[in-house]
Amino acid sequence: MNWTPNPADKKPMHKQIQEYMKEKITNGEWPIGTKIPSQRHLAATFSVNRSTVVTATENLIAEGLLSGNKGGGTKVINNTWSLLAAGSHMNWSSYVEAGIYQPNSSTIRHINEAEFQRGIIRLGTGELAPDLLPSDQLSELFSGMKHRSVHLGYEHPKGNGELRQELAKHVKKRGIETSPSSILIVSGSLQALQLISIGLLPPGANILAEKPSYLYSLPLFQSAQMKITGVSLDKEGIQLSSLKDQHEKEKGTVLYTIPNFHNPTNVTMSEQRRQELLHRCEMMHLPIIEDDAYGELWFHSPPPLSLKAQDKNGMVLYLGTLSKTFSPGFRIGWVVGPEHVIERLADLKMQVDYGASSLSQWAAAEALKTGIYDNHVASVRYKLKEKSQKAQAILEKHLESLATWNVPSGGFYFWLTLHKPVSMGKLFKHCLDQGVLLNPGALYDHETSQHIRISFAYATLPEFEYGIKIVAKSLKNLYL
């Protein structure tokens, strides 16, 4: 909700709120049967005392629009139209609950919502800070937009041809040889996973993935009646013995891996492990989804060549994205794979949204062609490295006695191992109550109660230090 009452208005605040809520009921935004948000939540949203909300609600109860039942939550029981007899209202809740897809976990929903609250410190956010985004370059790029250079119609099922040509050159730097016809443009690499889940995997599919993994935070595969089986990681990446064991125990349909600056652990797979992994997967006929969101964000030297670069047998679907290196707001990612797999995914892309934004595709192609993209990434690498070192010093100062962590050589994350297990839910809530948002490790491994993913990419350093102090305080309390 964007609306808040105006304290300067002659009309009392509770009256303004009352009218606002009445309008929602009258408009059908809150139809009969709607359970309205809690008084606590409404007070926070409207930035008023709870008593103000209580007065507004009581007046609407007196008007006969809301129910007085405090136990089961306040409900809309009537609107000003009375077209329907009481009780014969539309029951949307049964629809919301009937859908095939599960909702995001309550922690994720909290995070998605809280990120847009004013004044919140975002320690978890896997996103470049606003001052690391290419705003100036983009204004420049757009102001030089030539007349009629942007295609405004629907695009080819695989995406804009020019962008695919630029991407074929771009992935060559990661060692990947492909023609544009084996590239699919997607609206961010999360969409690639969605298309794979509906297009290439049967219900009951078993997805092997590092544990912990970003993949565990997505309800996508579970919603499609698939399961994720965790494979152990060590300092060189995914463990082959664990992969073999898990695959033997329960046949994997596909392996999902993040070889570079892994989310959340920040481990980078060694050259040798890559070769062994590829060979092993070939022997097992196990295709690989290689998610390379962070590969360009190295601090000292580039990571080994991608798995796809060595994949001469078309085992690997390679996912890339602009979201981590350039701008999440573009919503542009890509998949490289065997041509007929790309065609299947392109056909599905046409079924779900008719393709990615042409404006974004045009701007992405221009940024790649003009070198704006490469220059920007070079500068981001440098700035992120600096920031990571300062963030590292802050962790040492406040968390040394409470946790251990990796020293990042790229990417966005510290993966904190806590000295003692704690309730992940309590830790999240304690911090959020004090305005600090973090990503509990349990998002990436449901069984852990001893990890946190901390991003040094988003918050400013003063915010970061303030936030880390709150985390330290909360941990000390929870360790007692």
Place this chain on the structure above:
Amino acid sequence: MNWTPNPADKKPMHKQIQEYMKEKITNGEWPIGTKIPSQRHLAATFSVNRSTVVTATENLIAEGLLSGNKGGGTKVINNTWSLLAAGSHMNWSSYVEAGIYQPNSSTIRHINEAEFQRGIIRLGTGELAPDLLPSDQLSELFSGMKHRSVHLGYEHPKGNGELRQELAKHVKKRGIETSPSSILIVSGSLQALQLISIGLLPPGANILAEKPSYLYSLPLFQSAQMKITGVSLDKEGIQLSSLKDQHEKEKGTVLYTIPNFHNPTNVTMSEQRRQELLHRCEMMHLPIIEDDAYGELWFHSPPPLSLKAQDKNGMVLYLGTLSKTFSPGFRIGWVVGPEHVIERLADLKMQVDYGASSLSQWAAAEALKTGIYDNHVASVRYKLKEKSQKAQAILEKHLESLATWNVPSGGFYFWLTLHKPVSMGKLFKHCLDQGVLLNPGALYDHETSQHIRISFAYATLPEFEYGIKIVAKSLKNLYL
């Protein structure tokens, strides 16, 4: 495929093609086991004689890379790496066939591909012609882009706040009262249908819809184990008696309707029918998806107010889009509905693609705010009306003895009723062989063999006339 051999090159064409194909095999774009496209298809793609393709293919067979079996299609049987023993290759075909979602129908896949072939005349395309798109206004808008005005990070789950505010004002012109918190931004209204299919409907759901309807051309609901039940239409819109019958026979879960310039019939629902429909659905507790893609494209006077405008009980999910009135390439649509339904859909939007392009959202908000959008739509209305009248004269000249059709008062389409039933597949193929692409009526009603959807929005008038002549000739042949 974008590549074609270069006739100016000293190297013979068949040699160039041979090397191109070999590269695809070597890169893993055509892994071992891949069934390569037919010689006919390859010859068309490469713009060469079939014999040139035959020579290239025979050489690759001689090299041992392709199989010689002409009966079952030519397959890749080896690559230059020979890492794997023959027969132990990755079987992607089983993955492509295993996915939960059905492919698009072969006609739709043909259309999606053929639209990008050079020189094709597009009589079916539901899209404004390039010269009806706001290219100039857009260059202007972007060149005036203020420093840091575009948000480049991830957006709020419901979409950019400014755009939602502009949309709240915009839908008010269609009589809809809503706050921005009950609006969800989607990547085109097709995505709204996808989110509804996975988020609000149970497997086995029964979607009532006009028959014919655009909805029949989408495999979306069938893929999610749902079915579509057709309801008859008359000149005033969906027939209430047929709705009652169908709902009684098999309980509908939701009604999908296009009340304005219906796709494909171009019928607009009368004021009285709207009121009766809304009342009937309230009584049946049947929620409505109101797709208003074409409502602004009236030629003489605006259609009656939307169903949502009279929906005081939150029965209606209202879908709008920029695709038909402004630019498909923006990929921007919106859903207006009860707040907690919007929240459920927003949570799913975060699961499938983390939101629509920020560039598109920014540009859409600016176009609405500055009046660029309204001015453009006013001019499109005028130009489309003119075009429809000229197109109408062309139909009269060439098709009068072969079919009947509606006179459009808005929208994009003529819905042709053929004097005799014909094979839809043959008609489609006859025309396509002569470079004319049309949308057979069977896409919108699988049982019909007597309808074609002709769009006057896309092709130029000379193209339109040329295309209609081909249609007339094909019909005469098929009527024999």
